[in-house]
Amino acid sequence: NAGVTQTPKFRVLKTGQSMTLLCAQDMNHEYMYWYRQDPGMGLRLIHYSVGEGTTAKGEVPDGYNVSRLKKQNFLLGLESAAPSQTSVYFCASSYGGQIYEQYFGPGTRLTVT
Amino acid sequence: AQSVSQHNHHVILSEAASLELGCNYSYGGTVNLFWYVQYPGQHLQLLLKYFSGDPLVKGIKGFEAEFIKSKFSFNLRKPSVQWSDTAEYFCAGGSSASKIIFGSGTRLSIRP
Numbered sequence: 001n002a003g004v005t006q007t008p009k010f011r012v013l014k015t016g017q018s019m020t021l022l023c024a025q026d027m028n029h030e031y032m033y034w035y036r037q038d039p040g041m042g043l044r045l046i047h048y049s050v051g052e053g054t055t056a057k058g059e060v061p062d063g064y065n066v067s068r069l070k071k072q073n074f075l076l077g078l079e080s081a082a083p084s085q086t087s088v089y090f091c092a093s094s095y096g097g098q099i100y101e102q103y104f105g106p107g108t109r110l111t112v113t
Numbered sequence: 114a115q116s117v118s119q120h121n122h123h124v125i126l127s128e129a130a131s132l133e134l135g136c137n138y139s140y141g142g143t144v145n146l147f148w149y150v151q152y153p154g155q156h157l158q159l160l161l162k163y164f165s166g167d168p169l170v171k172g173i174k175g176f177e178a179e180f181i182k183s184k185f186s187f188n189l190r191k192p193s194v195q196w197s198d199t200a201e202y203f204c205a206g207g208s209s210a211s212k213i214i215f216g217s218g219t220r221l222s223i224r225p
Contacts (some may be wrong), residue, residue, distance in 0.1 A: 004156075042119075042216055042217040075192065091156075092212055100162075101159050102157075105156060107156055
């Protein structure tokens with residue numbers, strides 16, 4: 001099993017450009033999450049999904065959109081990138097229900113200039 | 114408001130020293146607590162977890178944590194650290210799978 005994979009690994013955007021980050025998991029997990037990691041601030045939840053076709057806002061959703069059209073994929077979109085979105089983005093998944101431990105992807109380092 | 118706090122931002126130890134990293138949580142309902150580790154350049158991995166039962170939880174690589182309900186704490190311990198334990202450690206907790214909160218992390222540096 002590949003676990004949780006993310007593409008791309010690195011990306012540089014100019015302010016105002018758009019992009020989509022792809023997360024895929026092969027563990028048949030119901031729940032999927034997108035976090036951003038910034039120095040000294042730990043992981044902050046952007047959006048999450050509790051099943052195919054569902055999405056919900058997390059702690060810092062502004063400027064991001066997500067979609068979960070297939071159970072195994074969770075996409076994070078930036079419609080108009082801003083320098084404040086420079087960060088490392090992690091995707092995670094979990095079984096949900098009473099099993100909360102999360103499995104993380106390798107991360108995407110995004111720089112917005 | 115729910116919160117998970119890690120008060121040690123950066124800890125520096127020599128090899129073979131004992132380790133204790135603090136974690137305090139503040140939320141009601143079912144207690145589910147985790148410690149994750151992030152080695153340099155890698156993704157987060159689960160070290161250990163507590164859902165119920167024995168408050169002393171043993172994890173991988175010789176780590177353990179103790180849940181003390183009266184202190185709202187879930188501190189991570191290791192009796193003797195190695196250089197390979199250099200990493201960032203995150204405490205996390207929540208009352209449901211959609212409400213997991215991460216602490217700000219503690220960077221651990223081990224002097225060889």
